Amino acid sequence: MKQVLIIEAQIKKYRLPFYQQLLEALRNVDIELRVGYSNPPPAEASKQDTCDLPRDYGMKVPGYWLLRQKLLLQPLFRAAMNADLVVIDQGNRFLLNHFLLPLSRTGLKRVAFWGLGENCQEGQVRLSEWYRCKTLNWVSWWFAYTKGTARYLEANGVPGSKIAPVDNAVDTSEIREHVRRISAEDRAALRRGLDIASSAPVGIFCGMLDKVKSVPFLIESVKIIRARIPDFHLIVVGGGPEESPVRSSVEGIPWIHLVGPRFGKEKSELVAISDAFLMPGRVGLVILDAFAGGLPLLSTRLKIHGPEMEYLEEEINGLMSAPDIPAF
Structure with missing residues (x-):
């Protein structure tokens, strides 16, 4: 059975119904879902909006935040190498991304980005932003949050043929x-x-x-x-x-x-x-x-x-x- 691994920093409560439905949808086509995640850092924990996933597909691992919570190390490399597709957040803060992206670019690993594309946050670091833009097209596939995200990606060199706009949402x-x-x-x-x-x-x-x-x-x-x-x-x-x-x-x-x-x-x-x-x-x-x-x-x-x-x-x-x- 093929396996998809999705990696997140932590699991927001609003994502739980999505993962439950995705689990069933993938099972129906003989694909196993695994979701790797960690406990939230103190600032995130104070929001009281995170949860754990069921153990049959949730992989909770320690999360080591470095440089004042600017970088996150999660021991998921082996799980990533065993998966047929790894779906990662686009954020530079995930240290594992920087090992997976070169493997994806050279065709040694199938990796997909799931994210918003353009970084609109204040306080951008020039080198980090350059690297983020440089690696936009290093993945096998893009799950773009919205159609606007898809337009941004195409404008920055990502072929439309490997972009799927997902209209990012929650079950309301x-x-x-x-x-x-x-x-x-x-x-x-x-x-x-x-x-x-x-x-x-x-x-x-x-x-x-x-x-x-x-x-x-x-x-x-x-x-x-x-x-x-x-x-x-x-x-x-x-x-x-x-x-x-x-x-x-x-x-x-x-x-x-x-x-x-x-x-x-x-x-x-x-x-x-x-x-x-x-x-x-x-x-x-x-x-x-x-x-x-x-x-x-x-x-x-x-x-x-x-x-x-x-x-x-x-x-x-x-x-x-x-x-x-x-x-x-």
Whole structure:
């Protein structure tokens, strides 16, 4: 039986349904799936959004973070050499990639990239960025996050014949179903639990409390909204390295509800009592949570957005403003 090995730094909870479905799909064509991963580093663990995979296909190994968590060493070389195809994250931080990519380029190993293509993050290192671009075409195949990613890859020398746009997403059926089942009475009760009037407009933020999410920007923005709409409330869902300063900044503000990480039914309930998703910072897969809950996404025009921002159609399912507080 042929074997596919996918390597990740850690497993996000939202990926679990995907891997369960992929496992069954590959079994149906006599292909074995293995997924190598490690525990998250402390900063990631604080978000409380990771999980373990079942042992029948999950391969949890120690992860050794080096150079202040800029490089990750995972002892998966033997597993990679035994697999017929290895699917790796495009990030330079994976040390194993730098052994596998030369093998792929010389035809000694079948390796595929799974990623967003263009690096839109701030603080890029010139040598690292040069190497990332240089190795774009060293793999046998590309699973491109979106059609925009595929266009970027082709523009940078990767043949379209070995690119598969996958429209990166998560299974949002659970959110849709939970939201659909919540009655008007239950929504009113959920609002009462947060001391929110049934008619009050509510914005919701869902994501990691991290610098790239611009939560302080959001807090200052909603203060302006509150001055114009006196019964407005904001619900902040998530955890992360910026949780402590964010909590301090909203202390004594009863209409800003910092509820911590929520998942599944609990997150769906909060989405159901909200009117709009407010995400002024970097937007990624959370855009799908907004749309699954029937909410528009309000964001700002930034270069650091994930490719999933392609799913936003202005004035149809969301709006974007200039990246300044009064405009937002």
